[in-house]
Amino acid sequence: MVRLKTNVGEFTSKISIVSKTIPSKTIKPIMACILFDISHDGTFLHATDLETGVKARMESEADGEGKFAVDAKTVYEIVRTLPNEEEVLLEFSSNLMTLECGRSKFRLPTMDPGDFPEISLTTEGNTLMLDAKTINDMIERVTFCAAKDEFMRNLNGVFWEIGNGFLRLVASDGFRLALSEERLNAQSESSFLISLKSMKELQSIVESCLDSEITIRYDGKRLSLNTKDIETVMRVVEIDFPDYRKVLPKAFKSKVVLPRDEISEALKRTMVIAKRGSESVRLEISEDTLILSSRSPDYGEVNEEIPIKKEGEDITIAFNPLFLLEAMRHVHTEEVELNFVDSTSPLQINPLNVEGYLYIIMPIRIV
Amino acid sequence: MVRLKTNVGEFTSKISIVSKTIPSKTIKPIMACILFDISHDGTFLHATDLETGVKARMESEADGEGKFAVDAKTVYEIVRTLPNEEEVLLEFSSNLMTLECGRSKFRLPTMDPGDFPEISLTTEGNTLMLDAKTINDMIERVTFCAAKDEFMRNLNGVFWEIGNGFLRLVASDGFRLALSEERLNAQSESSFLISLKSMKELQSIVESCLDSEITIRYDGKRLSLNTKDIETVMRVVEIDFPDYRKVLPKAFKSKVVLPRDEISEALKRTMVIAKRGSESVRLEISEDTLILSSRSPDYGEVNEEIPIKKEGEDITIAFNPLFLLEAMRHVHTEEVELNFVDSTSPLQINPLNVEGYLYIIMPIRIV
Numbered sequence: 001m002v003r004l005k006t007n008v009g010e011f012t013s014k015i016s017i018v019s020k021t022i023p024s025k026t027i028k029p030i031m032a033c034i035l036f037d038i039s040h041d042g043t044f045l046h047a048t049d050l051e052t053g054v055k056a057r058m059e060s061e062a063d064g065e066g067k068f069a070v071d072a073k074t075v076y077e078i079v080r081t082l083p084n085e086e087e088v089l090l091e092f093s094s095n096l097m098t099l100e101c102g103r104s105k106f107r108l109p110t111m112d113p114g115d116f117p118e119i120s121l122t123t124e125g126n127t128l129m130l131d132a133k134t135i136n137d138m139i140e141r142v143t144f145c146a147a148k149d150e151f152m153r154n155l156n157g158v159f160w161e162i163g164n165g166f167l168r169l170v171a172s173d174g175f176r177l178a179l180s181e182e183r184l185n186a187q188s189e190s191s192f193l194i195s196l197k198s199m200k201e202l203q204s205i206v207e208s209c210l211d212s213e214i215t216i217r218y219d220g221k222r223l224s225l226n227t228k229d230i231e232t233v234m235r236v237v238e239i240d241f242p243d244y245r246k247v248l249p250k251a252f253k254s255k256v257v258l259p260r261d262e263i264s265e266a267l268k269r270t271m272v273i274a275k276r277g278s279e280s281v282r283l284e285i286s287e288d289t290l291i292l293s294s295r296s297p298d299y300g301e302v303n304e305e306i307p308i309k310k311e312g313e314d315i316t317i318a319f320n321p322l323f324l325l326e327a328m329r330h331v332h333t334e335e336v337e338l339n340f341v342d343s344t345s346p347l348q349i350n351p352l353n354v355e356g357y358l359y360i361i362m363p364i365r366i367v
Numbered sequence: 368m369v370r371l372k373t374n375v376g377e378f379t380s381k382i383s384i385v386s387k388t389i390p391s392k393t394i395k396p397i398m399a400c401i402l403f404d405i406s407h408d409g410t411f412l413h414a415t416d417l418e419t420g421v422k423a424r425m426e427s428e429a430d431g432e433g434k435f436a437v438d439a440k441t442v443y444e445i446v447r448t449l450p451n452e453e454e455v456l457l458e459f460s461s462n463l464m465t466l467e468c469g470r471s472k473f474r475l476p477t478m479d480p481g482d483f484p485e486i487s488l489t490t491e492g493n494t495l496m497l498d499a500k501t502i503n504d505m506i507e508r509v510t511f512c513a514a515k516d517e518f519m520r521n522l523n524g525v526f527w528e529i530g531n532g533f534l535r536l537v538a539s540d541g542f543r544l545a546l547s548e549e550r551l552n553a554q555s556e557s558s559f560l561i562s563l564k565s566m567k568e569l570q571s572i573v574e575s576c577l578d579s580e581i582t583i584r585y586d587g588k589r590l591s592l593n594t595k596d597i598e599t600v601m602r603v604v605e606i607d608f609p610d611y612r613k614v615l616p617k618a619f620k621s622k623v624v625l626p627r628d629e630i631s632e633a634l635k636r637t638m639v640i641a642k643r644g645s646e647s648v649r650l651e652i653s654e655d656t657l658i659l660s661s662r663s664p665d666y667g668e669v670n671e672e673i674p675i676k677k678e679g680e681d682i683t684i685a686f687n688p689l690f691l692l693e694a695m696r697h698v699h700t701e702e703v704e705l706n707f708v709d710s711t712s713p714l715q716i717n718p719l720n721v722e723g724y725l726y727i728i729m730p731i732r733i734v
Contacts, residue, residue, distance in 0.1 A: 074640075081632065103672040107667045109666070268448045269449070272441060273473070300476055301473070
């Protein structure tokens with residue numbers, strides 16, 4: 001019999017973090033479990049989907065040692081309904097976990113911990129340190145651009161590139177590309193692709209510890225992110241990401257600066273018509289005005305005027321309005337820069353006077 | 368050419384109210400339209416699904432007279448994206464509506480208003496007055512109990528009963544029943560069934576004008592609800608609602624009083640196990656304790672203890688925990704009364720010391 005005492009807040013927080021790794025459908029019941037690993041080193045919760053593994057330290061008073069596997073979803077749903085700030089008492093025997101909290105008592109079956117898949121954490125490889133807030137922003141600004149289709153393996157993920165004193169994340173679905181970068185102290189050079197699925201798990205872990213410093217480690221096959229309490233390790237995808245540098249425009253012929261909120265709001269209105277028609281928005285840029293327009297054969301048309309600051313040539317070009325709007329959601333400055341080459345070349349969007357974020361979008365041919 | 372000037376707030380509010388009546392799929396495009404009816408009497412927006420009709424007065428400055436039908440969903444989506452507090456200019460010609468707001472301009476096709484289905488509003492019948500807040504509470508407390516299945520026509524709605532100085536609303540799905548009533552000055556007597564679909568439309572209209580007085584009128588075939596700005600009329604369902612009085616328990620053998628929040632929280636925890644097993648929760652009531660328990664063959668069991676005040680006999684009985692929880696969501700007192708006959712008879716739940724609301728629930732047989 002192993003006894004464990006913790007509080008609802010800590011228990012809920014750690015169960016939530018590790019549960020996110022567990023897939024909603026599993027082939028074997030043991031794969032749907034959280035492993036409680038209780039020893040003199042502390043109490044750890046493990047979960048894995050065989051591609052990503054998470055290990056979280058849970059603050060607790062333990063009496064005894066042992067490993068116990070319990071259905072994750074059931075435990076997760078239970079902890080979410082427990083009264084906050086209360087104490088939780090757990091008792092494990094060979095095939096039963098009891099959970100007591102206030103006047104609630106649960107008895108849950110446990111599974112053979114021997115069947116639980118081993119997660120080996122990386123202890124070797126190049127390391128670099130970043131604060132969670134920074135890495136979270138970087139992830140958030142690129143991940144939405146990755147291809148959703150799992151069969152497009154080389155685009156269904158985020159490309160990590162460490163080198164020249166930078167960490168750079170890049171994602172693309174073939175129609176647009178987002179790139180975020182951050183200066184680093186590390187001298188190492190490496191690059192690898194992390195699947196979109198792993199990125200989402202990673203993001204939810206990073207979001208849960210925004211005040212922490214994160215140690216990032218890459219050993220050639222696996223990427224790990226460690227905080228004080230939580231270790232995550234994930235396999236990299238063994239496939240080449242396309243050479244994104246080829247897509248980055250070199251020289252621009254016009255540059256437009258305009259308020260981000262105004263173009264966002266105008267795009268939302270344009271989309272009411274665009275989604276009932278060609279799914280495209282036309283941009284006409286002249287001296288000090290951008291005109292957005294869209295047309296639907298059955299539902300009418302829309303025209304939006306936005307005052308702009310412009311350098312360079314006039315241009316008329318068309319885009320998928322959703323792709324423009326999503327760019328605006330990820331630029332965090334009040335003013336945004338649109339850099340055009342010509343009406344058939346990619347547009348580069350970036351925050352005004354802030355380094356470290358680029359968004360490239362392919363135009364739609366104007367018929 | 369007819370011109371109309373209004374502001375975004377008023378336009379959005381009235382378009383939102385009438386749009387809710389329009390079904391998401393319609394056979395003819397004209398059925399998906401809002402009719403703008405502009406005359407010396409004012410500007411009115413009409414919408415109907417042939418069962419319910421809504422007419423809303425829109426504050427505006429009009430120049431000219433005419434009727435124009437415009438696709439409701441498109442207009443609704445446009446007004447929601449317009450900048451608040453701005454002026455809106457509408458211009459109607461025979462087949463085009465232009466909408467100008469700030470630097471946005473929309474051109475939308477209009478349809479032949481002659482094809483728009485006539486909505487005749489009731490001007491006869493018995494009337495009664497209630498404030499919107501009261502009728503909203505009454506609707507909210509019973510509607511969730513109505514059968515969702517449209518083929519159970521006699522239960523797929525809310526039964527209205529006016530008589531003996533009361534308005535009473537009743538809904539049931541055959542497993543439970545909710546009844547709310549309010550004292551009235553009216554002397555009239557009538558009863559009729561309103562479909563769940565119409566009730567939901569009615570509810571969204573009532574919610575949009577909670578500060579108003581509502582005039583309710585019934586002419587034998589149709590029910591209308593009128594406020595200063597909005598008139599709604601709906602057909603009653605021509606079928607008999609079952610005699611609900613037969614279900615109301617007459618004499619009780621035990622009465623339990625307990626805090627609503629405690630039983631709600633305990634039920635939520637119980638449901639984690641119950642939904643993985645028999646979908647039932649067992650209640651064991653003894654001297655000063657209620658024990659809730661549930662069991663799942665694969666996922667374990669749960670026990671919850673709640674201190675209670677009891678009068679009368681001990682009892683053991685089982686229910687669908689969701690049906691109990693939904694009752695608690697609609698009782699608005701801190702303490703709730705459970706009135707039992709025996710383990711095979713319906714339980715009556717009501718707020719403690721507050722008249723006007725009853726919830727009856729059938730037990731599940733304990734094997």
